[in-house]
Amino acid sequence: MADTVHLLAVFSDLEPAADAIDQLRALGLSDNDINTISGVPVTEAMLGRPAAWSNVPRIAFGGAILGMSAAAFLVFIAPHWYPYPIQVGTQAYVPGPPSFVLFFELTMLGMLLSTFLGVFLESYFPNYRPMNYVKEASDGKIAVFFTCPSESKDKFTKTMNALGAEKVEVAEVEQL
Amino acid sequence: MTYDKKEKKVVHAEHHAHGDDHFREKHLMLDPLPRGQMNDMVMESMTEPPTWKFWLVFGILSVIVAYGLFYSWARLIIEGVGIAGVNRPSYWGIFLVNTVFWIGISHAGTFISAILRVFRAEFRRPFTRAAELMTTFGLVQAGFSIFMHLGRVWLFYWLLPYPNERMLWPNMHSPLSWDLIAITTYLLSSTMYLFLPLIPDLAMARDKSTGWRKIFYRTLALGFRGTEGEWAHLRNAMNIFAWAIIPVMFSVHTIVSWDFAAATRPGWNSTIFGPYFIVGALHSGMGAVIVVLAIIRATMKNMKYFIRPEHFDAIGKLMLVISMGWAYFFFNDYMVQWYGGDKWTKQLLHFHEGGPLGWMWFAMLICNIAIPWAVLWNPKWRSIPWLVSMVGIFINVGMWLERYIIIPISLTINRMPFTWRMYTPGIEIPLGIGTLAFFCLLYMAASKLIPLIPVWEVQEGQMAHKLTKYGRETVVTVSELE
Numbered sequence: 051m052a053d054t055v056h057l058l059a060v061f062s063d064l065e066p067a068a069d070a071i072d073q074l075r076a077l078g079l080s081d082n083d084i085n086t087i088s089g090v091p092v093t094e095a096m097l098g099r100p101a102a103w104s105n106v107p108r109i110a111f112g113g114a115i116l117g118m119s120a121a122a123f124l125v126f127i128a129p130h131w132y133p134y135p136i137q138v139g140t141q142a143y144v145p146g147p148p149s150f151v152l153f154f155e156l157t158m159l160g161m162l163l164s165t166f167l168g169v170f171l172e173s174y175f176p177n178y179r180p181m182n183y184v185k186e187a188s189d190g191k192i193a194v195f196f197t198c199p200s201e202s203k204d205k206f207t208k209t210m211n212a213l214g215a216e217k218v219e220v221a222e223v224e225q226l
Numbered sequence: 227m228t229y230d231k232k233e234k235k236v237v238h239a240e241h242h243a244h245g246d247d248h249f250r251e252k253h254l255m256l257d258p259l260p261r262g263q264m265n266d267m268v269m270e271s272m273t274e275p276p277t278w279k280f281w282l283v284f285g286i287l288s289v290i291v292a293y294g295l296f297y298s299w300a301r302l303i304i305e306g307v308g309i310a311g312v313n314r315p316s317y318w319g320i321f322l323v324n325t326v327f328w329i330g331i332s333h334a335g336t337f338i339s340a341i342l343r344v345f346r347a348e349f350r351r352p353f354t355r356a357a358e359l360m361t362t363f364g365l366v367q368a369g370f371s372i373f374m375h376l377g378r379v380w381l382f383y384w385l386l387p388y389p390n391e392r393m394l395w396p397n398m399h400s401p402l403s404w405d406l407i408a409i410t411t412y413l414l415s416s417t418m419y420l421f422l423p424l425i426p427d428l429a430m431a432r433d434k435s436t437g438w439r440k441i442f443y444r445t446l447a448l449g450f451r452g453t454e455g456e457w458a459h460l461r462n463a464m465n466i467f468a469w470a471i472i473p474v475m476f477s478v479h480t481i482v483s484w485d486f487a488a489a490t491r492p493g494w495n496s497t498i499f500g501p502y503f504i505v506g507a508l509h510s511g512m513g514a515v516i517v518v519l520a521i522i523r524a525t526m527k528n529m530k531y532f533i534r535p536e537h538f539d540a541i542g543k544l545m546l547v548i549s550m551g552w553a554y555f556f557f558n559d560y561m562v563q564w565y566g567g568d569k570w571t572k573q574l575l576h577f578h579e580g581g582p583l584g585w586m587w588f589a590m591l592i593c594n595i596a597i598p599w600a601v602l603w604n605p606k607w608r609s610i611p612w613l614v615s616m617v618g619i620f621i622n623v624g625m626w627l628e629r630y631i632i633i634p635i636s637l638t639i640n641r642m643p644f645t646w647r648m649y650t651p652g653i654e655i656p657l658g659i660g661t662l663a664f665f666c667l668l669y670m671a672a673s674k675l676i677p678l679i680p681v682w683e684v685q686e687g688q689m690a691h692k693l694t695k696y697g698r699e700t701v702v703t704v705s706e707l708e
Contacts, residue, residue: 085453085454086453086454087451087452087453088452088457089261089426089430089452089682089685090261090682090685090686090689091457091460091461091682091686092457093707094454094458096707097454099454101458102454102455102457102458103458104455104458104459104462106459106462106463106466107462107466110463110466124387124398125398128387128395129395129397131389131395132389132393132394132395133393134392134393134394135394135395135397136394136395136397136399138397138399138400141399143397145399148398148399148404149398151398151404151407151408151477151481152398152404152407154473154477155404155407155408155411155474155477156407156411158411158415158470158473158474158477159407159410159411159414159415161466161470162411162414162415162418162419162466162467162470162471162474163414163418165418165463165466165467165470166418166421166422166463168459168463169422169459169460169463170448172455172459173448173450173455173456173459173460174449175448175449175450176445176448176449177448177449178444178445178449179449181449181451182451183451185433187451187452188261188265188426188429188430188433188434188452189260189261189262189265190260190261190262190685226429226432226444226447226449226451
């Protein structure tokens with residue numbers, strides 16, 4: 051496998067960043083070789099990138115099922131484990147409407163907790179290792195990271211500069 | 227003739243040029259600044275050294291919290307609930323009033339952040355975090371209040387369904403046990419919903435700070451960089467939260483209302499208590515948000531750029547509509563109770579209006595209906611921060627009185643006249659003031675640590691807004707970027 055180099059190009063605006071990504075593709079890079087960093091949720095469609103896959107909704111669904119199972123345990127199983135169930139008025143030991151309340155709350159709690167944890171799992175949070183980053187991103191710049199063959203480094207740098215990159219340099223990992 | 231026409235055109239063009247400036251001055255979304263500058267403004271508002279006034283207020287609040295909350299609570303624990311005013315027949319006093327009040331306040335954050343997000347109400351953008359913080363801090367006070375009510379607070383875990391030596395499995399038949407689950411769910415959900423959109427701003431603060439702040443923000447930012455994947459996961463999660471937390475919010479105050487409505491007491495046994503309580507919660511919550519925004523705008527640096535009269539106008543409109551909703555539910559509840567003709571209910575209604583605390587009933591109506599309607603119908607008045615925040619204070623006074631009327635005053639009258647007795651609060655008063663002071667103290671501390679303005683959301687909104695000319699008319703257009 052040929053030697054590769056990680057480059058970083060910083061753009062001040064969306065349009066040149068999108069053009070740069072198109073150009074990188076035209077130069078033979080695949081979408082997997084490219085990543086972007088921005089301080090605002092620029093959608094993949096705006097940059098002409100394939101939609102990022104996220105498992106957060108699936109994890110949330112799984113959490114909802116777990117929450118519902120916890121409610122089912124409390125409602126249907128727990129009262130029968132102990133010899134003295136509590137009679138309240140004329141209500142059955144497993145009454146309908148109050149059980150619905152429990153089901154609703156625990157299902158929602160399971161879903162929201164797992165959504166939150168899903169972001170952590172999917173984004174590998176917390177992550178305090180040094181990483182490719184450029185601080186200008188939080189000031190509104192759009193950084194395009196890409197991996198290209200070492201021998202083509204100059205060609206890619208020139209192309210990015212021609213498209214209006216504010217700077218193009220070898221991407222270095224840094225402590226955030 | 228030709229000259230006249232030209233002149234007219236010039237005047238027309240000037241008018242429109244002036245109009246564009248007017249739009250920019252009026253609407254934050256049409257008045258973008260470079261992102262770096264907005265970041266610096268928010269960082270400056272957080273990191274500028276506090277003035278002596280800040281420390282004075284902070285000191286006074288700390289003393290109130292030390293006495294009102296911690297010392298008084300310690301006394302309550304050591305001496306027992308006998309030093310509180312609760313006694314037969316009013317076993318529920320100010321502790322429960324404050325619990326319901328603070329849960330109500332907490333509804334504002336979700337309403338602004340989730341409901342307005344779902345409905346794409348763009349004016350929400352700069353103050354979602356300020357409202358979400360209110361939710362979390364309000365729920366903390368609600369938790370304190372209910373723990374005070376427990377008396378033997380160290381036994382709070384008896385509320386949890388756990389196996390015990392008497393082999394009784396605490397079941398879920400009581401609204402109080404639903405309360406525990408609903409409030410816990412809401413507290414956890416709203417805290418997570420506060421934190422998720424905060425992550426990009428914490429990352430921004432990490433990039434802009436040094437020293438202990440750098441360590442603090444780096445730890446909380448969790449390594450967020452703003453990659454496509456991170457934004458996609460965050461966007462998905464925030465959409466799920468925005469939709470899912472709305473029914474959770476509705477369930478919380480509905481369940482709180484069932485604490486009362488599920489009883490067969492006169493005045494409480496009402497089928498509309500659920501929505502009535504929700505509207506009441508939104509009423510007090512929106513009133514509190516406007517007060518907080520006015521204080522932030524007046525006291526924190528650069529906030530006049532982010533929080534503008536247009537925001538007070540928009541919230542003012544919501545407050546007016548919610549006030550009308552509250553009046554509708556109040557009248558509906560009153561009408562049906564009054565028409566029913568039950569002896570004890572009639573006695574109670576008469577006691578509300580003509581009893582020794584009847585002034586509270588009238589003050590409630592003045593604060594919740596008369597004052598908001600008198601002020602908020604006028605767009606000019608609605609845009610004056612101090613005026614509309616005064617209305618917010620009155621609404622909160624009115625809503626606190628409403629809860630006081632529903633709980634201890636209504637408990638005074640029951641079906642056993644020999645037990646009738648007025649409720650006189652004791653240690654509840656310093657404890658209640660203590661929770662209010664603690665809420666303010668937490669907010670003041672947070673204002674120095676957490677970016678109160680979600681800068682990335684503001685920038686996203688500014689990207690989506692623009693002025694478009696249709697013929698001679700300039701209008702604001704919004705693109706749906708998400």
